[in-house]
Amino acid sequence: MSDRAIPSTRRCAVLDLETSPDQDAYVLARRRRAAPRGSPIHALVAASVLTYEEDGDGVPGLFELHSFHIDEYCEADILDNLEMRLRPVVDGGGLLSTFNGTAHDLPTIRHRQLRWWRLEAHLVEAVLQEEVEHLDIMLEMSSGGEARWPTLADACASVGFSLHGPTPLAVTRVSPPETVKCEQDVVGTMILTCYVLAMRHRSRDRLRISLASLGRHLRRIAATRPHLERFATSGLLADDATAWGAAAR
Numbered sequence: 001m002s003d004r005a006i007p008s009t010r011r012c013a014v015l016d017l018e019t020s021p022d023q024d025a026y027v028l029a030r031r032r033r034a035a036p037r038g039s040p041i042h043a044l045v046a047a048s049v050l051t052y053e054e055d056g057d058g059v060p061g062l063f064e065l066h067s068f069h070i071d072e073y074c075e076a077d078i079l080d081n082l083e084m085r086l087r088p089v090v091d092g093g094g095l096l097s098t099f100n101g102t103a104h105d106l107p108t109i110r111h112r113q114l115r116w117w118r119l120e121a122h123l124v125e126a127v128l129q130e131e132v133e134h135l136d137i138m139l140e141m142s143s144g145g146e147a148r149w150p151t152l153a154d155a156c157a158s159v160g161f162s163l164h165g166p167t168p169l170a171v172t173r174v175s176p177p178e179t180v181k182c183e184q185d186v187v188g189t190m191i192l193t194c195y196v197l198a199m200r201h202r203s204r205d206r207l208r209i210s211l212a213s214l215g216r217h218l219r220r221i222a223a224t225r226p227h228l229e230r231f232a233t234s235g236l237l238a239d240d241a242t243a244w245g246a247a248a249r
Helices: 023-029 075-091 101-115 123-128 152-159 177-201 204-221 226-232
Strands: 010-021 042-054 060-069 095-098 133-136
Touching: 010 023, 010 075, 010 101, 010 177, 042 075, 042 101, 042 177, 060 075, 060 177, 060 204, 075 095, 075 101, 075 123, 095 101, 095 177, 101 123, 101 133, 133 177, 152 177, 177 204, 177 226, 204 226
Parallel strands: 010 095, 095 133
Antiparallel strands: 010 042, 042 060
């Protein structure tokens, strides 16, 4: 038997939420105007989680994309599904990526867990106690001198991806619009996660291999998720990809 060490792996995930005003809470609060984004009286409409396993070399694989919409699940069930999908990440001390999760996604989950007495859930507390690494891509992609934080669409465009381009008409028959946006945002956040982690490890090869692995997964699922086809067929997610615009220079 070889004495070569088996590379360790870690479970990772990317999370995105879509919310809307909780009309009953608006009445109780006597609100006539919209509450700010991240308000505790915003309810979950949709959530998407892209889970994957990162090998010892930092290459992601075994992707799974899960989405939950209020048309199919009550809000409490959405919370329970998020907790179930993210529990292996938390228990394994893995990596959770979000875009503006610090100010929006994680507080929203905590507010709504309180609303539905999901007091045994510990995802947000695990992040706060640093039991799981949280990578907020919005913070990673920001510049200290900016007057505002970057949008996900801007951050994706900066490396060559169109986040919300033309949407095929078939999407309206396949997925609710909130799920479409959630899944596009999750994939966009995953792409930027590949860039940020590669920069941290100063590895061009890691970026190329990670994006190619994601591209292969998206090509496998694009038939049932036409709104992701633009990502699946992007040259930046191809096996022989180079930096955006590199061929023209």
